[in-house]
Amino acid sequence: xxxxxxxxxxxxxxxxxxxxxxxxxxxxxxxxxxxxxxxxxxxxxxxxxxxxxxxxxxxxxxxxxxxxxxxxxxxxxxxxxxxxxxxxxxxxxxxxxxxxxxxxxxxxxxxxxxxxxxxxxxxxxxxxxxxxxxxxxxxxxxxxxxxxxxxxxxxxxxxxxxxxxxxxxxxxxxxxxxxxxxxxxxxxxxxxxxxxxxxxxxxxxxxxxxxxxxxxxxxxxxxxxxxxxxxxxxxxxxxxxxxxxxxxxxxxxxxxxxxxxxxxxxxxxxxxxxxxxxxxxxxxxxxxxxxxxxxxxxxxxxxxxxxxxxxxxxxxxxxxxxxxxxxxxxxxxxxxxxxxxxxxxxxxxxxxxxxxxxxxxxxxxxxxxxxxxxxxxxxxxxxxxxxxxxxxxxxxxxxxxxxxxxxxxxxxxxxxxxxxxxxxxxxxxxxxxxxxxxxxxxxxxxxxxxxxxxxxxxxxxxxxxxxxxxxxxxxxxxxxxxxxxxxxxxxxxxxxxxxxxxxxxxxxxxxxxxxxxxxxxxxxxxxxxxxxxxxxxxxxxxxxxxxxxxxxxxxxxxxxxxxxxxxxxxxxxxxxxxxxxxxxxxxxxxxxxx
Amino acid sequence: xxxxxxxxxxxxxxxxxxxxxxxxxxxxxxxxxxxxxxxxxxxxxxxxxxxxxxxxxxxxxxxxxxxxxxxxxxxxxxxxxxxxxxxxxxxxxxxxxxxxxxxxxxxxxxxxxxxxxxxxxxxxxxxxxxxxxxxxxxxxxxxxxxxxxxxxxxxxxxxxxxxxxxxxxxxxxxxxxxxxxxxxxxxxxxxxx
Numbered sequence: 001x002x003x004x005x006x007x008x009x010x011x012x013x014x015x016x017x018x019x020x021x022x023x024x025x026x027x028x029x030x031x032x033x034x035x036x037x038x039x040x041x042x043x044x045x046x047x048x049x050x051x052x053x054x055x056x057x058x059x060x061x062x063x064x065x066x067x068x069x070x071x072x073x074x075x076x077x078x079x080x081x082x083x084x085x086x087x088x089x090x091x092x093x094x095x096x097x098x099x100x101x102x103x104x105x106x107x108x109x110x111x112x113x114x115x116x117x118x119x120x121x122x123x124x125x126x127x128x129x130x131x132x133x134x135x136x137x138x139x140x141x142x143x144x145x146x147x148x149x150x151x152x153x154x155x156x157x158x159x160x161x162x163x164x165x166x167x168x169x170x171x172x173x174x175x176x177x178x179x180x181x182x183x184x185x186x187x188x189x190x191x192x193x194x195x196x197x198x199x200x201x202x203x204x205x206x207x208x209x210x211x212x213x214x215x216x217x218x219x220x221x222x223x224x225x226x227x228x229x230x231x232x233x234x235x236x237x238x239x240x241x242x243x244x245x246x247x248x249x250x251x252x253x254x255x256x257x258x259x260x261x262x263x264x265x266x267x268x269x270x271x272x273x274x275x276x277x278x279x280x281x282x283x284x285x286x287x288x289x290x291x292x293x294x295x296x297x298x299x300x301x302x303x304x305x306x307x308x309x310x311x312x313x314x315x316x317x318x319x320x321x322x323x324x325x326x327x328x329x330x331x332x333x334x335x336x337x338x339x340x341x342x343x344x345x346x347x348x349x350x351x352x353x354x355x356x357x358x359x360x361x362x363x364x365x366x367x368x369x370x371x372x373x374x375x376x377x378x379x380x381x382x383x384x385x386x387x388x389x390x391x392x393x394x395x396x397x398x399x400x401x402x403x404x405x406x407x408x409x410x411x412x413x414x415x416x417x418x419x420x421x422x423x424x425x426x427x428x429x430x431x432x433x434x435x436x437x438x439x440x441x442x443x444x445x446x447x448x449x450x451x452x453x454x455x456x457x458x459x460x461x462x463x464x465x466x467x468x469x470x471x472x473x474x475x476x477x478x479x480x481x482x483x484x485x486x487x488x489x490x491x492x493x494x495x496x497x498x499x500x501x502x503x504x505x506x507x508x509x510x511x512x513x514x515x516x517x518x519x520x521x522x523x524x525x526x527x528x529x530x531x532x533x534x535x536x537x538x539x540x541x542x543x544x545x546x547x548x549x550x551x552x553x554x555x556x557x558x559x560x561x562x563x564x565x566x567x568x569x570x571x572x573x574x575x576x577x578x579x580x581x582x583x584x585x586x587x588x589x590x591x592x593x594x
Numbered sequence: 595x596x597x598x599x600x601x602x603x604x605x606x607x608x609x610x611x612x613x614x615x616x617x618x619x620x621x622x623x624x625x626x627x628x629x630x631x632x633x634x635x636x637x638x639x640x641x642x643x644x645x646x647x648x649x650x651x652x653x654x655x656x657x658x659x660x661x662x663x664x665x666x667x668x669x670x671x672x673x674x675x676x677x678x679x680x681x682x683x684x685x686x687x688x689x690x691x692x693x694x695x696x697x698x699x700x701x702x703x704x705x706x707x708x709x710x711x712x713x714x715x716x717x718x719x720x721x722x723x724x725x726x727x728x729x730x731x732x733x734x735x736x737x738x739x740x741x742x743x744x745x746x747x748x749x750x751x752x753x754x755x756x757x758x759x760x761x762x763x764x765x766x767x768x769x770x771x772x773x774x775x776x777x778x779x780x781x782x783x784x785x786x787x
Binding site for chain 1: 659663671692696714
């Protein structure tokens with residue numbers, strides 16, 4: 001009976017709770033009216049009236065720290081912490097006929113079994129508490145229905161289908177024969193280095209282009225992207241043939257003679273990516289010059305077409321935008337922005353961020369969803385070490401408290417998980433950034449909290465390594481070490497986890513929680529590429545470390561060498577690429593045409 | 595949370611001591627113990643829920659990763675461990691060596707001129723008329739185009755032979771690793787001729 005929902009275990013109920021459920025239908029319905037949320041967003045407590053002071057029926061004391069209300073007869077009994085004194089709550093459970101063992105902690109709204117002397121957990125009770133907490137934050141205005149959380153349009157669920165091996169039919173076989181060559185044929189391709197993984201090839205530096213080489217190396221070994229291009233999902237011959245046909249029509253209308261056949265080809269970064277994949281995975285190990293790619297990218301991003309050293313992250317964003325733009329124009333269909341189904345770039349890298357803004361006066365929460373293709377993380381400030389806290393205590397981050405505690409082991413060490421925790425922490429907006437509250441109808445101080453609503457197939461984390469010095473107004477590069485794991489669990493940063501912490505870790509399907517256990521979201525990631533930077537802000541060098549067959553290779557422009565994993569762990573990371581551990585197939589809506 | 599609890603306990607303890615009088619001691623002590631018990635039960639209740647529902651994050655795995663990173667940094671910082679040779683001037687995993695500036699020759703995609711790989715980006719910047727000195731390069735590019743048109747008239751054999759010789763000499767000199775300034779001069783010379 002114990003089922004796991006997004007990392008949350010439903011514990012087996014104790015026999016008294018099970019008996020209580022069997023005898024009572026809808027047992028916690030009456031409790032819904034008695035649940036009070038004292039401050040907006042605070043902890044729930046149990047009161048018949050808002051200003052009631054509960055007392056023990058047996059001794060009449062209201063001062064003891066623990067008072068329990070029986071869920072069957074609503075009698076309030078106390079439980080003293082002094083040794084030797086008999087618990088009135090336990091006496092009440094023992095003296096009454098069976099069915100009075102389950103009680104509720106009056107001050108904390110927690111179920112308690114007086115016979116087992118332990119806290120017990122029930123889904124229906126927790127749902128009642130969450131509904132009361134949600135209703136309390138929308139007390140004045142129109143109460144929205146809390147259970148069906150509003151699903152964004154672009155979060156349509158698709159069924160998972162089982163994998164079956166693909167065999168080409170006659171038409172596909174003809175296509176393969178015309179413009180494609182198989183990779184796995186060892187007889188046809190002369191592999192100069194048989195012991196090394198395929199796809200390893202140096203990229204020539206064309207003149208300050210290490211930023212392009214480092215990102216290209218990472219993308220060439222991104223598993224979903226590699227599978228896409230090596231499966232001929234974007235064949236540059238067909239794409240260019242189609243584009244040249246369009247250009248010929250335009251040329252016929254304008255009657256302008258083309259000087260060079262090459263210039264008639266329209267810019268298509270996906271075609272150049274396909275050409276790069278073909279060259280790198282061809283088996284030839286001599287360094288490859290991505291000149292065509294640089295030429296096309298400079299035509300796409302004209303503002304970045306300079307000989308100066310560029311930012312690798314900026315190139316990454318610009319290149320994915322170029323692939324998306326080309327496919328978008330080629331398809332000529334309107335698509336929802338950030339849908340994640342428009343092009344291969346967004347299929348692989350697109351996730352959805354959720355932003356909650358909560359009014360600190362009335363607790364009203366406004367939620368927005370934004371697509372993102374990577375997450376830019378600030379390094380933690382210098383005076384803060386990496387905070388290590390239990391998940392339960394992050395509940396208090398809703399109050400805006402800044403808990404700062406340094407562990408002795410990792411004092412002063414920044415970690416990727418610390419940066420992600422800081423990214424998803426509730427941030428109190430200052431009094432100069434008051435936001436209009438729809439419920440209060442005035443500008444109020446607010447809490448803002450980010451979380452990840454949908455994880456991409458490949459997560460790219462970009463570390464912001466520049467800061468403006470307060471004394472001298474010049475940008476400076478942050479050379480601090482950041483620890484990053486080789487395996488990363490993203491479930492603490494999901495919207496469901498953040499919301500659950502905000503509501504006190506109740507058992508409730510929050511936004512993003514999948515009810516079906518077999519469709520559980522995979523939130524575990526593995527590191528496969530790290531782009532590192534050394535040097536200054538205006539002059540430096542990018543190097544990529546690739547993980548292939550559980551070995552690490554250093555790609556330094558044309559030089560590809562194997563390195564120990566300790567060198568990767570100690571490197572100064574700038575961009576980190578994580579891929580989901582378990583990839584699966586989705587049922588497609590449209591019919592797949594060749 | 596523990597910091598908050600410790601801070602609150604210290605504050606309460608100080609409060610009790612400060613109001614030390616014979617009449618108030620029992621009441622304040624009772625109030626203090628009651629509040630302390632309430633705070634402890636709050637933390638215990640939250641931790642109990644986290645533990646029973648399996649919501650505690652995998653701290654052991656995290657500590658293991660941190661330990662591995664700390665060991666890696668110590669090992670890399672140790673100069674006696676020759677973990678990583680210098681990036682350049684080494685033999686890669688394919689048994690190849692590479693010059694500091696890539697010397698592969700290919701045709702420029704914009705103007706069709708032969709160019710060395712390591713010099714392609716600065717050449718393309720001028721060729722496309724982008725980035726620095728865009729206006730000047732556009733003028734020179736126009737001049738080069740006019741020269742190319744004028745050279746079409748005479749006999750191709752007599753005209754192209756000295757040009758190709760000059761280009762070959764320029765390439766040979768660039769291949770020997772001259773400075774960037776010298777390379778620029780030769781590029782200008784090529785464009786002028």
